[in-house]
Amino acid sequence: MTAxxxxxxxxxxRRPGALxxxxxxxxxxxxxxxxxxxxxxxxxxxxxxxxxxxxxxGEEPDRTVDAMVERYLGLIRDLPERPNxxxxxxxxxxxxxxxxxxxxAEGAAPAVVMIDSFAEPWSAYGKxxxxxxxDIRRGGLVPxxxxxxxxxxxxxxxxxxxxxxxxxxxRHTGAVLLMSCAxxxxxxxxxxxxxxxxxxxxxxxxxxHFETFGTGHTSTVLRHLDTFIxxxxxxxxAHHLHPEGTx
Numbered sequence: 036m037t038a039x040x041x042x043x044x045x046x047x048x049r050r051p052g053a054l055x056x057x058x059x060x061x062x063x064x065x066x067x068x069x070x071x072x073x074x075x076x077x078x079x080x081x082x083x084x085x086x087x088x089x090x091x092x093g094e095e096p097d098r099t100v101d102a103m104v105e106r107y108l109g110l111i112r113d114l115p116e117r118p119n120x121x122x123x124x125x126x127x128x129x130x131x132x133x134x135x136x137x138x139x140a141e142g143a144a145p146a147v148v149m150i151d152s153f154a155e156p157w158s159a160y161g162k163x164x165x166x167x168x169x170d171i172r173r174g175g176l177v178p179x180x181x182x183x184x185x186x187x188x189x190x191x192x193x194x195x196x197x198x199x200x201x202x203x204x205x206r207h208t209g210a211v212l213l214m215s216c217a218x219x220x221x222x223x224x225x226x227x228x229x230x231x232x233x234x235x236x237x238x239x240x241x242x243x244h245f246e247t248f249g250t251g252h253t254s255t256v257l258r259h260l261d262t263f264i265x266x267x268x269x270x271x272x273a274h275h276l277h278p279e280g281t282x
Contacts, residue, residue, distance in 0.1 A: 044110040045084050048077025054264065055116045056082045058124035059107070059130040063171040063193035066089050068124065068248040079264070081116065085130075089190035092182045096193040100126075102199040111138075120146045122260075124247060125199055128152025128213075136205035141219050144209030146268045148260060151216040151244050153198075154227040158201035158220060159244070167194060170245045206234050210267035211255055212214070214259055216240045216247060234251045237265060 045066075056076045058069055065088025066073070085107050096184075097103045117138070121131035128149030132244045135147045135275065138246065161169060170190045191260025211232045215221050225237055240260045242252045265278060 043086060043088060044107070044114075045086070045148075046072045046081065046082050048080070048082040050077060050080060052078075052080025053244045054080035054120055054268065055114075055118045056080065056120040056122060057111060057118045057131075057134075058082065058084045059127035059134070060085055060087050061123065061125040061127045061171075062198060063191045064096070064194065065089075065187075069250075071253050072122070072257065072260075075260070076122070081112075083114065085110070085117075087190055087194070087197075088181075088185055089193060090113060090188045096188065096256075098188040098197060100129060100133060100197050103130055103197070104137065107134060108137060108144045117142065118145050119143070120150040120264070122147070122150075123152065124150035124245065125152060126194055129154075129198070129201065129203070132203065132207060132211075135203060135209060136207050139208060144207065144262075146210040146212075147207060148212045148214070148263060149228075150247060150256060151224075152213070153224055154203040155223075156199050156201065156232060160195065164195070171195065201226075203231060205231070205249065208234070210234045210236070210263075212236045212238065212259070212263040212267070214238050214256060215239050216242055216244045216249075218243065226258065234267075236267065 058068055058073060065085045066086050070119055073084060087096060088094050097106060108119055121135045123131040129152045131147045132149060134147045160211060168191055211234060213228050213235060215224055229235055240247060240252065240255060246252055
């Protein structure tokens with residue numbers, strides 16, 4: 036089943052466990068990049084993935100980060116268990132942060148993992164638009180047919196516009212991990228999040244933003260994720276598996 040056939044909030048693992056995770060889509064709206072990540076998290080407990088509205092022909096994409104967060108909060112509040120971990124790459128990490136900050140106002144703060152996300156608009160948003168949109172589309176699912184391709188392109192453009200104007204004003208009191216990709220803005224990126232997070236851990240990824248889930252880098256992401264969960268989320272699972280090549 037592809038992301039285009041799924042509801043907005045989809046279960047990817049129902050195994051009982053102390054960890055209850057929600058994973059948020061990056062710009063472009065699909066969850067295709069997260070296959071290995073979702074599988075890894077599902078070993079520790081229930082996992083749900085959030086895909087963007089707009090990918091199904093006939094849907095209109097949300098055009099601000101706040102609109103996405105409000106929509107997803109309504110779905111998350113209906114889950115049987117409150118999530119204690121929110122994860123996302125790029126726009127997905129920003130959505131995880133903003134959703135986590137709002138959930139923290141209602142109860143315990145969930146832990147947040149942001150994979151190369153920015154609290155202030157990333158300078159790349161000011162670069163030639165078509166090239167950036169091509170990078171976003173290249174990392175997502177391949178749409179089936181011209182109507183689906185048009186919907187995917189429209190959604191990616193809406194997300195790019197939303198990211199380009201969003202400034203994080205919320206703070207977060209829970210445990211937060213930022214995985215920062217290589218680039219000239221790494222120092223500023225980390226400093227921006229440190230001003231907003233009282234419990235920020237930072238790890239560095241030796242790759243560019245759009246290479247994060249490419250060959251050779253996903254294993255590093257998973258290793259950092261496991262370490263953070265064991266140390267900061269209060270969920271240690273000695274039985275979760277480390278497939279060959281992902282230690």
